[in-house]
Amino acid sequence: MNPSFSSYLVNEPFGDPGLYVEIRWARRALLFDLGDNTPLSPTRLLRAGDLFISHQHMDHFIGFDRVLRIALGRGKTLRLFGPPGLIANVTGKLRGYTWNLVDGYPLTMEVREFHPQETRFALFRASEGFQPEESPPQACSHQPPTVPFPVLKDPMFTVQAVSLNHRIPCFGYALQEQFHVNVNKERLHAAGLPVGSWLKEVKQHLWEERPDGFRFTATLYFEHRREEREFMLGEIRDRFVTITRGQKLAYVVDVRYDEENEAKIVELARGADVFYCESPYLERDSEKARERYHLTARQAGILARKADVRQLVVFHFSPRYTGLGNEIVREAMEAFAGS
Ligand SMILES: [Zn+2]
Ligand SMILES: [Zn+2]
Known part of the structure; x- marks a missing residue:
């Protein structure tokens, strides 16, 4: 952690x-x-x-x-x-x-x-x-x-x-x-998602206690391209995030x-x-x-x-x-x- x-x-x-x-x-x-x-x-x-x-x-x-x-x-x-x-x-x-x-x-x-x-x-x-x-x-x-x-x-x-x-x-x-937001990088990697500043936005949404159904558009930077993708906060949290003390x-x-x-x-x-x-x-x-x-x-x-x-x-x-x-x-x- x-x-x-x-x-x-x-x-x-x-x-x-x-x-x-x-x-x-x-x-x-x-x-x-x-x-x-x-x-x-x-x-x-x-x-x-x-x-x-x-x-x-x-x-x-x-x-x-x-x-x-x-x-x-x-x-x-x-x-x-x-x-x-x-x-x-x-x-x-x-x-x-x-x-x-x-x-x-x-x-x-x-x-x-x-x-x-x-x-x-x-x-x-x-x-x-x-x-x-x-x-x-x-x-x-x-x-x-x-x-x-x-x-x-x-x-x-x-x-x-x-x-x-x-x-x-x-x-x-x-x-x-x-609370502490831990992002599981291996799981991100396995899902083909890059790390980057979009994860900071995810943390911010979680700390602001936005609802699970909250949708946001993130800019993802892959090695040779960038992509805008829409996510649902609850899904990202369940798949890639662990909340700890x-x-x-x-x-x-x-x-x-x-x-x-x-x-x-x-x-x-x-x-x-x-x-x-x-x-x-x-x-x-x-x-x-x-x-x-x-x-x-x-x-x-x-x-x-x-x-x-x-x-x-x-x-x-x-x-x-x-x-x-x-x-x-x-x-x-x-x-x-x-x-
Ligand atoms: Zn003093
Ligand atoms: Zn003093």
């Missing part, structure tokens, strides 16, 4: 936090947090149109400028999602520059800020000198507060968030593929270990294929971790174990442990294994 998401940390574990998730075949990516992102090439950065911010502490937001600079001259819409204060912080960032010559630029930024009872939305357009255009807040209920709430729904996947206590609200995120990734940073945060994180990350969790401190400095509203490696391992995830990846190590990265990983993995 070929997983749909390929994910990796933007920096090494002592660097700024950030998770890059590529949606294969779709030329599309999601980026969690905007710390220093220089290791991402402009091409990769441009692919990430959806940006999820945990909170706007500097190590999670300083990379906003690089994204802005690379996207500026392109016909692009960037969508930012995050906790209360995001709109004000984006406004502040944009006010730090002069914008008198960008009115022909097609960049647009949509910023969504999630409060317990409402969602706020602001639009920033280069053509308007990035003056914020705010819409009236939309009422919504994220009750009960322990339950993750959706911040982005796409036919293929959902991104959910929980608001965690970092002395300010800090969002943890989970990305869940609705979708992939799940979770991302949690900058959070204190307490009962409420634990309940929310366990709920958010439950059953994740990969759980990316911060581990700034070793357990021997748990007092310091608590004071600074951060986790220890052992706590990250316990959370991963309780959430029954398949794989734990720890990162966001404090520079005080330079040279001791392996010790942090060992402590987290031991707690994850339950030893």
